[in-house]
Amino acid sequence: MAENHKFKRVLLKMSGEVLMGEQQFGLDPATVNRVAEDIKEAVESGVEVCVVVGAGNIFRGVSGAAQGMDRTTADYMGMLGIVINALALQNALESIEIQTRVMSAIPMSAICEPYIRRKAMRHMQKGRVVIFAAGTGNPYFTTDTAAALRASEMNCDAMLKGTKVDGVYNADPKKDKTATRYDRLSYMDVLTKDLKVMDATAISLARENSIPILVFSILEKGNFDKALKGEGPHTIVSD
Numbered sequence: 247m248a249e250n251h252k253f254k255r256v257l258l259k260m261s262g263e264v265l266m267g268e269q270q271f272g273l274d275p276a277t278v279n280r281v282a283e284d285i286k287e288a289v290e291s292g293v294e295v296c297v298v299v300g301a302g303n304i305f306r307g308v309s310g311a312a313q314g315m316d317r318t319t320a321d322y323m324g325m326l327g328i329v330i331n332a333l334a335l336q337n338a339l340e341s342i343e344i345q346t347r348v349m350s351a352i353p354m355s356a357i358c359e360p361y362i363r364r365k366a367m368r369h370m371q372k373g374r375v376v377i378f379a380a381g382t383g384n385p386y387f388t389t390d391t392a393a394a395l396r397a398s399e400m401n402c403d404a405m406l407k408g409t410k411v412d413g414v415y416n417a418d419p420k421k422d423k424t425a426t427r428y429d430r431l432s433y434m435d436v437l438t439k440d441l442k443v444m445d446a447t448a449i450s451l452a453r454e455n456s457i458p459i460l461v462f463s464i465l466e467k468g469n470f471d472k473a474l475k476g477e478g479p480h481t482i483v484s485d
């Protein structure tokens with residue numbers, strides 16, 4: 247690991263929306279490739295990286311349910327959306343010579359490996375980027391919760407949440423010009439102030455396992471590596 251990196255093994259959580267770039271829907275190949283380059287930079291400096299991605303760019307279970315779909319069916323459709331994003335990211339990473347393994351919480355062996363914790367550990371130790379697909383495999387759980395779960399199982403030193411905003415603010419910075427970014431928050435602050443960093447289940451899991459959550463903007467090139475060094479604008483949630 248490069249000396250100036252604060253963490254040896256991390257989980258990168260990205261929302262599906264990040265992967266659609268400027269589009270309203272789906273995948274923007276240029277953005278997926280850019281994110282892959284950022285991950286490559288971290289991997290080449292010796293950090294072990296695993297990834298959990300959402301599916302809001304393809305299908306959002308909660309919205310499906312709001313429109314009258316059965317919630318469990320809508321959530322399973324969301325999980326399939328994650329598999330699409332995982333394969334896109336795998337393809338982008340392997341095209342720039344980064345070894346990856348996609349592991350799905352819902353077995354679909356013709357497409358990727360099933361999730362087996364000990365095998366995932368071995369892949370990471372060998373420097374492969376493990377992309378966890380299909381969330382937790384269960385309806386009613388968010389991809390944030392899947393990220394906290396996998397980060398705990400993989401003994402990650404931190405969870406990095408790559409979003410479209412460069413941290414957590416006391417108000418919506420897009421709507422309120424006076425909104426200020428928190429540098430540091432406790433898990434309890436996030437829960438009691440309802441700060442929407444991640445849902446309460448994910449925050450509780452991270453807290454129980456003492457995994458810090460670093461929120462940063464993944465929209466600009468190089469920010470992931472900067473965040474790993476504790477540089478650039480971000481908010482850190484820890485004890």
Ligand code: GTP
Binds near residue numbers: 348357360368372
């Ligand atoms: P090592 O244990 O380090 O050899 O890991 P490995 O992943 O290279 O070994 P393995 O022989 O298990 O896998 C070889 C290739 O097959 C890799 O690209 C895996 O992603 C892929 N693979 C392994 N299991 C499955 C599976 O159940 N489904 C699919 N689709 N691919 C798999």
